[in-house]
Amino acid sequence: MDARHLPLVKRLLWLIAGAFAFAFAMVPLYNVLCEVTGLNGKTAGPGGFSIGGLIGDPAAPPSPIDHTRTVTVEFTGTVMPGLTWEMRPLTFSLDTHPGEMQMVSYLVRNTSDKPTLAQAIPSVTPGEAAQSFHKIECFCFSQQALAPGESREMPLTFIVNPDIDKSIRHITLSYAFFSIDGRRLASAATSEAKP
Amino acid sequence: MNTATTTIPVAGAHHGDHHGHHQPSGVLRWITTTNHKDIGTMYLTFALIMFFVGGLMILAVRVELFQPGLQLMRPEFFNQLIGVHALVMIFAALMPAATGFANWQIPLMIGAPDMALPRVNNWGFWLLPPAALLLTLPFVLSLFGIGDGALATGWTMYAPLSVQGGFGVDFAIFAVHLLGVSSILGSINIIVTIFNMRAPGMTMMKLPLFAWGWLITAFLLIATIPVLAGAVTMLLADRHFGTHFFSAAGGGDPILFQHLFWFFGHPEVYILLLPVWGLMPHVISTFSRKPIYGYKAQVYAFMAIGVLSVVVWAHHFFTVGMPTPALIYFMFATMSISLPLAVLFFCWIATMWRGAISFETPMLFALGFIVLFGIAGLTGLVLADVAADAQYHHSYFVVAHFHYALFAGGIMGVMTGVYYWLPKWTGRMYSERLGKLHFWLTAISFNLTFMPQFFLGLAGMPRRIPDYALQFAEFNAISTVGAFVLGFSQLIFAWNVWQCAKGGAKAPAKAWEGASGLEWELSSPPPYHSWETQPQVA
Numbered sequence: 025m026d027a028r029h030l031p032l033v034k035r036l037l038w039l040i041a042g043a044f045a046f047a048f049a050m051v052p053l054y055n056v057l058c059e060v061t062g063l064n065g066k067t068a069g070p071g072g073f074s075i076g077g078l079i080g081d082p083a084a085p086p087s088p089i090d091h092t093r094t095v096t097v098e099f100t101g102t103v104m105p106g107l108t109w110e111m112r113p114l115t116f117s118l119d120t121h122p123g124e125m126q127m128v129s130y131l132v133r134n135t136s137d138k139p140t141l142a143q144a145i146p147s148v149t150p151g152e153a154a155q156s157f158h159k160i161e162c163f164c165f166s167q168q169a170l171a172p173g174e175s176r177e178m179p180l181t182f183i184v185n186p187d188i189d190k191s192i193r194h195i196t197l198s199y200a201f202f203s204i205d206g207r208r209l210a211s212a213a214t215s216e217a218k219p
Numbered sequence: 220m221n222t223a224t225t226t227i228p229v230a231g232a233h234h235g236d237h238h239g240h241h242q243p244s245g246v247l248r249w250i251t252t253t254n255h256k257d258i259g260t261m262y263l264t265f266a267l268i269m270f271f272v273g274g275l276m277i278l279a280v281r282v283e284l285f286q287p288g289l290q291l292m293r294p295e296f297f298n299q300l301i302g303v304h305a306l307v308m309i310f311a312a313l314m315p316a317a318t319g320f321a322n323w324q325i326p327l328m329i330g331a332p333d334m335a336l337p338r339v340n341n342w343g344f345w346l347l348p349p350a351a352l353l354l355t356l357p358f359v360l361s362l363f364g365i366g367d368g369a370l371a372t373g374w375t376m377y378a379p380l381s382v383q384g385g386f387g388v389d390f391a392i393f394a395v396h397l398l399g400v401s402s403i404l405g406s407i408n409i410i411v412t413i414f415n416m417r418a419p420g421m422t423m424m425k426l427p428l429f430a431w432g433w434l435i436t437a438f439l440l441i442a443t444i445p446v447l448a449g450a451v452t453m454l455l456a457d458r459h460f461g462t463h464f465f466s467a468a469g470g471g472d473p474i475l476f477q478h479l480f481w482f483f484g485h486p487e488v489y490i491l492l493l494p495v496w497g498l499m500p501h502v503i504s505t506f507s508r509k510p511i512y513g514y515k516a517q518v519y520a521f522m523a524i525g526v527l528s529v530v531v532w533a534h535h536f537f538t539v540g541m542p543t544p545a546l547i548y549f550m551f552a553t554m555s556i557s558l559p560l561a562v563l564f565f566c567w568i569a570t571m572w573r574g575a576i577s578f579e580t581p582m583l584f585a586l587g588f589i590v591l592f593g594i595a596g597l598t599g600l601v602l603a604d605v606a607a608d609a610q611y612h613h614s615y616f617v618v619a620h621f622h623y624a625l626f627a628g629g630i631m632g633v634m635t636g637v638y639y640w641l642p643k644w645t646g647r648m649y650s651e652r653l654g655k656l657h658f659w660l661t662a663i664s665f666n667l668t669f670m671p672q673f674f675l676g677l678a679g680m681p682r683r684i685p686d687y688a689l690q691f692a693e694f695n696a697i698s699t700v701g702a703f704v705l706g707f708s709q710l711i712f713a714w715n716v717w718q719c720a721k722g723g724a725k726a727p728a729k730a731w732e733g734a735s736g737l738e739w740e741l742s743s744p745p746p747y748h749s750w751e752t753q754p755q756v757a
Contacts, residue, residue, distance in 0.1 A: 047446040054475050
């Protein structure tokens with residue numbers, strides 16, 4: 025290589041390395057952005073997992089209940105490929121006043137013949153509501169273990185913050201239960217696709 | 220451009236010496252060559268072959284879509300064809316064709332003896348055939364019962380589908396890596412050549428517009444290809460190494476993949492188009508017998524488009540559920556690209572204004588490009604509108620729009636360049652009669668293929684589905700007929716190029732009466748080693 029080209033080539037290689045690093049820097053940056061804006065139903069939570077983790081602050085003083093408004097909260101859940109569980113909400117939908125504490129449960133059953141460990145990942149729609157949806161206690165805070173054939177009612181306690189935007193009247197809370205047995209998702213999905 | 224040479228290059232010693240001094244002959248010549256003309260020819264030949272490979276894939280798709288119902292293939296195979304068609308056409312046909320142009324033309328046009336990094340240039344090309352093999356091999360393997368075929372996610376490889384897909388995804392990931400490295404090597408070479416090897420007196424603002432277009436493309440490639448490489452590397456890690464970049468199970472987010480992909484994917488559109496926008500003014504000026512209008516305006520428009528192209532990516536997925544302020548930002552940022560683009564259109568038309576225009580094949584293609592690419596731009600504005608996009612997203616309207624941009628804009632632009640420079644490269648004239656036939660068949664059948672798809676999209680036909688509702692039958696049948704005429708018309712092109720290279724009428728050094736620029740001061744074909752003494756640009 026002609027030596028006079030070397031400085032420019034080096035600078036261009038640095039640019040390329042920078043662009044490659046930028047792609048990986050996007051991963052934490054995107055997370056921060058989502059936590060700040062509530063994008064994709066994500067809210068910031070102290071420690072642990074934060075993706076869609078709607079962790080309320082139990083130490084906060086109880087907010088006054090806003091009796092002038094009613095928000096409908098709907099519950100849904102999916103079991104992801106690779107996990108042979110069933111789940112359904114015992115309450116499909118309820119009306120609540122912002123500031124009011126509510127408790128609901130999901131019925132979850134392990135339909136496989138193996139003890140399985142799994143965790144539920146929550147998500148709130150619309151995204152703008154995510155930051156105003158506080159969970160006081162939730163089965164999604166920790167991993168859940170079920171024996172073969174065992175079923176369990178899994179509780180959830182939440183408050184819709186009175187500061188929620190007046191235009192929001194419906195909130196959907198969705199859970200996706202993921203297996204955490206260390207298997208790769210890809211191989212799990214392939215085996216799922218071939219019954 | 221007033222680039223008159225004052226010294227005649229001393230190329231006589233090499234004139235007609237097409238094999239150099241110690242050049243191996245036969246296949247080994249092509250494998251080891253570091254000559255920019257040889258490498259340019261290889262890029263263009265490879266692009267033409269892959270253009271037909273990608274075309275055959277989509278003709279199979281159009282046969283399937285000729286009638287409602289599933290006639291020919293399983294939906295899985297249909298999904299593989301559309302995704303690999305796109306990757307082949309973008310990465311293995313359009314991009315190599317543009318790089319072939321750059322290799323042949325940039326040294327000739329800026330008065331440089333070769334590309335700055337000849338060995339890197341050779342590597343850049345020879346990464347392409349293995350990449351093309353990786354893309355298409357899974358099809359062949361599946362015929363022998365190995366694996367379940369090629370990438371079936373569409374070319375965008377969206378997670379989580381691509382996290383769960385078969386090994387075709389892995390093949391595509393490695394193909395993208397190779398193609399990316401090849402593009403980056405090509406870009407480094409072009410930037411260094413343009414910065415360091417211009418003829419004395421050729422300031423940046425005397426650089427031919429084609430070189431300017433490519434310079435911006437090269438910087439876009441350097442800024443975005445590594446991001447794509449990063450995204451597919453994360454995808455690979457999610458698939459095999461238990462990471463969770465895009466899988467929500469471990470705290471990842473599939474939408475992140477879309478952001479990363481389109482951070483590359485939108486500039487990619489301009490990567491494909493900027494070389495073509497660069498060559499258009501040369502062609503239009505030649506056949507209008509007038510100097511290029513608005514040289515500076517076009518340079519600044521290229522720069523503006525280059526900068527804007529990296530800040531508008533999210534308009535490709537308006538429907539994922541973004542906050543309204545983000546939607547509005549991406550809508551207006553996207554629409555603002557039409558301003559510099561309108562400057563280019565204006566300059567092209569103003570170059571023709573009151574010119575003594577003649578309609579040789581390159582000019583026909585240039586005019587066809589302006590009209591049809593204009594349609595692409597206008598329908599792009601419709602898609603950029605957040606409210607309208609909610610309806611048109613993922614419909615055939617999008618398919619029609621980007622084929623107006625990438626076939627009429629990209630491929631027809633490349634053909635403009637091939638017809639324009641073919642006499643320079645081969646030293647012979649192609650058949651003007653066949654060229655014109657090729658143009659008219661292409662222009663008419665292109666519209667026959669894609670115009671109905673706008674209406675299909677407006678009526679609600681989703682893309683990437685092998686079957687459709689009965690009311691879409693007529694337009695799909697028309698589109699399929701158009702696609703076959705379009706596909707087979709390209710054989711005329713291949714035949715014409717072959718006949719020209721084999722023995723057309725001799726072309727003079729300045730093959731076109733109205734042409735200007737350094738490349739026309741060399742003989743046709745130029746000597747194997749040209750501009751060894753750099754010309755002085757006034």
